[in-house]
Amino acid sequence: MDAGIDYGRFDEGRGINYWKLDHTIRRELRRSYTEDEFEWAESRLAEFGDLVGHTIADNADYIDDHGPELEPYDKHGEVHNYVRYPAEQLENERLVYEMGIVADAFDAPPGRDEPMPLSHNLAMQYLLCYADPGFDCPVAMTAGAALVLEKFDDGSLSAYYEGLTSRNYNDLIEGAMFLTEKQGGSDVGANETRAEYDEDEGCWRLDGEKWFCSNIDAEGTLALARTDDAPEGTAGLSMFLVPHAYPDLESGPYTKGDRLEDGPLAPEAVNDQLYRRLKDKLGTISVPTGEVEFDGTKALLVGEQERGFKQMAEMLNLERLSNAAASCGIIGRVLLESKTYAANRDAFGDTIDQYPLMRADLVDMAVDHEAAVAYVFETARLFSARERAERAGRDADETYRLLRLLIPIAKLRTARMAVETASYGMEIHGGNGYVNDFVTNRLLRDAQVLPIWEGTENILSLDVLRALEREDAHEPLFETIEDRLASVSHPTLAGPAETVEAEYHDLAGALATLATEDAEYAQLRAKELAHYVFDVFTAAQLLEQAQTQLEAGNGRLALVARRFVANELETRDARGIASGDQLALKAFDSIVRYAPVDPETLTETIGVDD
Structure with a gap:
């Protein structure tokens, strides 16, 4: 009789193919993709699962100890806002983006006539989070910024959209979302950043402070600000694209290739902002998170004025699903590490996975993983269907109403599950699980931010009430x-x-x-x-x-x-x-x-x- 996967043949949850070992995500995608989508994607996801299980996972552990470093000023005391990345992180970026993790959902990949559904982007994020949930943050925001420009840009920012959706690393730019302000937090309507139009330059300039800015040096950063005479609260906010470099629509954005070739920007090429410092965070070390001061910072309006909060909400929907996919990926990796350890750890004459208490724990961890993936990727399927309907000009109101309820709950529940699962995964490993040499330590540190990013559990619960009251x-x-x-x-x-x-x-x-x-x-x-x-x-x-x-x-x-x-x-x-x-x-x-x-x-x- 087939006893299933023998986890005792692995030493640990690395150096293996995450896609091939994860029957849960394979089943969910086979169910939610069309037949031709799955036929195209299966070999690529297998290749990606192998890449993440080997190179990306090895690099991620090194990056956790040697993360990005900020140099706000050059040796002459001029602002140059340079973030220095380890070579291992640059390698991970090139490998992951060139596998199409963002591009394939916006531009038809080789071998297809149309883009893959956005659930494909989320599936790749899920696999990436087996190795590095921190790096998934820039990936998610790059996809989110691309979605916003696709929906709301009038074409004037097409060069930035092309950079966000490039599958060539040298032509790529990454996205970010500078939302949080010190006095506002989850109360976005309390944001104080101001925007004033510069007639001489023909652009907007921002003044203010953003307090928790992940992927701080992104070229495709979206930020909210209030224009003169705009009403208070969220209704008065407009959305702006705030590049890392001084923006020039004729020359286009400052790409990854430009950075690799030229190094730090010359002071005169730096946009008028200061990256004050990087946060000394518990986890997600691979994404540089810091504080930004806008001081006449050049910015480009996205869409119409005073529509910024609605536009940001569209990005937040995808970001919250990305957060949920990341939670599922962490749960999957912790479960894999726990199965492997329990199948190899001898105690009292037998491996510990033979004892009833451990068997019950592993069963319940596996069931939680199945439940989280089933919920999140059903929601992702509906989200993808809604986006495709909108692209085709079809009505998707009914799906949107359901998503308004399912998306905040997806993020709320799975983030908590990721923290609890990662914590118990450390316990299964005993003292080793608490030590930084073993990945369970990092997975718990990385998981702890997931209930915070994109809205706390309380904020999301209130969003559930709004969905019921306003959308029925x-x-x-x-x-x-x-x-x-x-x-x-x-x-x-x-x-x-x-x-x-x-x-x-x-x-x-x-x-x-x-x-x-x-x-x-x-x-x-x-x-x-x-x-x-x-x-x-x-x-x-x-x-x-x-x-x-x-x-x-x-x-x-x-x-x-x-x-x-x-x-x-x-x-x-x-x-x-x-x-x-x-x-x-x-x-x-x-x-x-x-x-x-x-x-x-x-x-x-x-x-x-x-």
């Missing part, structure tokens, strides 16, 4: 859950399906209750509500996919779905201690090692009482 997002949510549950018919799934249907009705009741309560009470329960939506939606999603897998002759996902429902939605007497449930032991090879399951044996596996 519960309507497409309920319709989707009902459709998923209606497709489930296999007897093995009957019990979990009944539980999920009951919880779905309770969720609907909870939403009806909140609709009749005052705003203060709704805010009090917003976080619980967001997690509840994740649990019910994900359970329905897993059950539908389990049904499909059962019809194809494999019952493995039925075991995953059952475990997820039991963990997140069932209320068990005495906390299940007296239930006799041994699924974690009987299903270990199937859930943890991806061993296939004959549907005919499922009754025996899950227990006769079910």
Whole structure:
């Protein structure tokens, strides 16, 4: 009988192909891509998974100890805002961008007539985060800036769009998003940066301070500022592109190739801003994050004035999905490291993955990984469909309404899962897991920023309330859950399906209750509500996919779905201690090692009482 992947043959979770070992992401993309998209992408994702598992992973550990350094001034005391990168980081950049991680979603790659869906960009980000979530930040913002220019630029910034979407590293520029100000934080409407039009130069100039600027020296930076006589709050904000170099639309942006050839900019070529310092961060060392002072900084208006917050929201949607994909990638890498360590670590005469407690822990880590990936890449599929519809001039309002609910929840839940999984992965490794020589240390440090980037859990929970109140997002949510549950018919799934249907009705009741309560009470329960939506939606999603897998002759996902429902939605007497449930032991090879399951044996596996 096929026992699945033997993790004992690996020394650690590197020097291997992440794509080939991760059956979860492979299944999700096969489900969400069209047949021709998957046929084109499979070999490239395999190549990328191998690249990340070898070169990128090795370089990432070195970069964590020898990250970017800032030289604000040259030897004559003139501002030159030079960020010095280790050679290993430049190698990673060239390899990753030239694999098409951004370009392929905006420009038809070789062998295709049209671009890949944006979910392909997110899938590559997911694999990249097995090795370096910090580097994924510039990748995500480059894609986000490209999306904003695609949607809102009138063509005057086409040279910047071409740089953001280049698959040639020498012609590439990276994106960034300078949003946070010291006094504002999540209250974007409190931003104080001002923009004034310079008639002589024919451009805008910005004055103000940005407090937490990741990818500080990007050439394709987007920033919000308030023009003269603009209203207060978010309604008065406009969006500007703020290049690292003094912008000249005729010569185009200052590309990676220019930087590599010329080194630091001459002081007269530096845009009028000061990179004050880099933040001394806990993790994500590979992305330089710092403080920026705008002092008459030359800037280029993106789209219409006073539409900046709406434009930034479009970028934030993709950034939040990128954050969720990064969380899933960290969970996947921690799970891989934990499986590998447990299969090799001898204690009391056996490897520790043979002991019941460790087996249960690895099963639940694997189920969490399955759940996170299923939710995030279903949301990514819908996001891609919406973007393609808009490009083609078709209406996508219904999809947008659902995404307004799913996207903040995707980021909210998976970021927390990444932190908790990374923390437990350190525990599995014992003292070694706490030491910087082992990757679990870095994965936890990198994961800790994910609940903060692109909105904290509280901010996202309030966004969920806004989606329900303003978009009636519960309507497409309920319709989707009902459709998923209606497709489930296999007897093995009957019990979990009944539980999920009951919880779905309770969720609907909870939403009806909140609709009749005052705003203060709704805010009090917003976080619980967001997690509840994740649990019910994900359970329905897993059950539908389990049904499909059962019809194809494999019952493995039925075991995953059952475990997820039991963990997140069932209320068990005495906390299940007296239930006799041994699924974690009987299903270990199937859930943890991806061993296939004959549907005919499922009754025996899950227990006769079910």
